[in-house]
Amino acid sequence: MGYSFIAGTTDGPGVLSFTQGDVEGSLFWDLVRNAIKEPSKEEIDCHAPKPILLPTGEISVPWKWQPTIVDVQLLRIGQVVIAAVPGEFSTMAGRRLRNAIKETLVENGMSGDTKVTISGLANTYSDYIVTYEEYQVQRYEGASTIYGPHTLQAYIHKFRELAKKIALGTSQGEEVGEAPVTTNYTGFLPDSRTDTGNKYGKVIVQPDPKYRRGATVEAVFACGNPRGSASQMRGQSYMYVEMKMEDGVYKQVFSDADWSTKFEWKRKEISLLGSYGEATLSWNVPLNVGLGTYRLKHYGYYKNIRGKLTSYEQETEEFEIVLENYRRS
Template sequence: MPDEVVNPYDPVSETFNKSISVSGCLPAMGYSFAAGTTDGPGAFNFTQGTTTSNPLWNAVRDFIAAPTKEDIKCQAPKPILLATGRAKFPYEWQPNIVSCTVAKIGDLLLAAVPGEFTTMAGRRLRKVVSKIAGAKKVVLAGLSNIYSDYITTPEEYQAQRYEAASTIFGPHTLDIYLNKYAELTTALMKDTFLHPGPEPPDFQDQLITLVPPVLWDGNPWGKEFGDCVKQPQRQYSYGDIVAVSFIAGHPRNGLRHGRWYAIVEKLESEKYDSWVTYATDADWETKFIWRRDSKILGTSFADIEWEIPAGTPRGTYRIHHFGNYKYILGGIYSYHGFSEPFELT
């Protein structure tokens, strides 16, 4: 967060009292962050409310990324345990640029916040947005756009409990947010242009993954991908569960964005063999379960279930499975398969 001219919030009069120039800090996590909270305490000798540093942990910190004297002064009274704003490998450890949004839906103002506001910090933000917009209903929606840990009040920051130690931009974090959301709300209500500011970095071309790749997919002897090896019963009633299984490839061979791995089809015309989609794997009544049968042979199954809801039109149905398999010598190929038809009576 860069230097900003802000109107510090006066919690007593609940007004803006004066304008001063303050600065946000490079991100850093404090000692009390490692202490955890009452419902999830940390390890070692870290405790909440710590405002002094330890030479041993400072040495560990500096080995990862050492804060400058300016960083230490800016974050005071927080003792820096992790100088996350200085750590760049393999990517930035915490964001230096965050996105803030205000939306209006009728009389509702929605403040999309990129972090976890404490109760009092949230109240002050709602008060600012409500006063500018004249709105009776202001809702904070987090975590939105990006995650920048906690946001505490300046008073809470001085106490350096877990949330304050996790307020990464320093003691003036809330003041800067109040200023930004005041600007956004004013621009929204007056329908005026507001410069978007710098864009957050895009690391999509540099992403790494620890998920092991799909090496190959195998099919049992005499079977093809898409063959239905567990057929449905001939007849079902409301509340029954149709369960079938197909010879399958790994789902990660082809992520079917906007499409499906499984659908329930209804027979519209027996004469023309015309089928229409009745339900998909996005419906509550369906389940798509992929299971690996053998890591060595690469064989796997797609188990598909459909719990027939009351009111479903009676008629003839079938299950249709889609997927992709990876050939052992290279290449990814699509397949599909059907179950036998069954009757809903």
Template sequence: MMPTWSSRAPQNAYSHYVTTREEYGVQRYEGASTIFGPYTLEAFIDKYTSLVPYLANTATGTPASDPPPAEQTSKAISLQTAVVFDAEPIGQRFGNVLTDVSTTATYRAGQTVAAQFVGANPRNNLRLEGTFLSVDRLVNGQWVVVRSDSHPSTIYEWVRTNLILGFSTVTVSWTIESGAPAGTYRLRYYGDSKPLIGSISSFTGTSSSFTVA
């Protein structure tokens, strides 16, 4: 069997598989997934060999940095159509609560609490360094974010309810994990709307507070 090394974990999927030239030539799964060509392994060996002296106990200095790769983002082509516009139903505003949480029931671990809001297309702002939602807990009179859209217990669901009129809804839900502290919570939705004429603007929606026992 030919040796195969997957660098997906430490490299955050940048280099994917690294195989020998022989396995690359066969072009089975691993070889075909070595995306930088048949000499990828030799390149890794050369680079790592040059770094070995800096691992010694008596090593001094730092290795020289390679020049950054060329900027390619601005050259990317997208075939996805742009957002045309978002609109609010009559009598509503972006972020308004359409279906609220229960303010009388007490939620417990394993149950799912959800709220639906007047929404807007999430492609207006991908919020790559932020979040589309939060679960907040009241601590000493202050709301503290305890969950975001990066946590597996939360779900963000956007639905375009009327393509012609530009209406949409967003449902934020949280499945309460075992061990979640008892207390008062709320759900929040962070969105951005695009008018037919004008610039994109941000807004927030907030559910009523609810109790977790």
């Protein structure tokens, strides 16, 4: 990362004496940098004319500060080709990549009407990618281009390889090259406390019997700390809105992934043994929702004093969505 990385952008300037366009550096900040990690001559030569403020590519304590292997990906849907890039391309860098991909596609038999689009920040993040000329100026984006002045050309080279395979039909979801390195990072958040208190899943506040469209349905449940069961709930939802069908069977029609719902957990009590929490389930009834009988359903886990997680589920009493203008009491 170069000096101008700290300078910030035109619409959000940085701090201290740092300014954009710095290709000289500072003896004082070099000494501060060297106390953290002095860059190698190889890295200084590789990144010239960037004055290096942080040699992130050579720091691996406690883990690597920058990815050394990143994913590039090309997808085709009919005449549309999507380049999934693991970083932020400048406007001109993006144009050059897009033009190179299309040129390769056409050279290998695809129609000139093929549309190429770029999807940024895909799969991982490797900061900025600018053109060689933009890199020489060392504004914020150039200073944040972590693989040196030829970064864009490296991406163009790899995407040309993928574009040729796409055009010739020789690539069907294959993985090419060395896989990125993954690390099991240690989090700084402490583990969730033991769940204590009322029986989990118990409905503390039931919804009203009737609501109109546009109203907000609410119910409160005794709820284990959701942070303690995040991995167990992956791919599931903590709340659902269920509608009663003509055969009497309930069908899930909304979940906590919908804009009209909200799942809010709060710790209510805390002690040496653990803590007790409650969750408020809210549903803003859409104006086009069907009239009929509904209920809210909650899924979750609670953790005992030995750290064991136990699942539970519970639903509210039924309530009606009606045409009349009912209000909450």
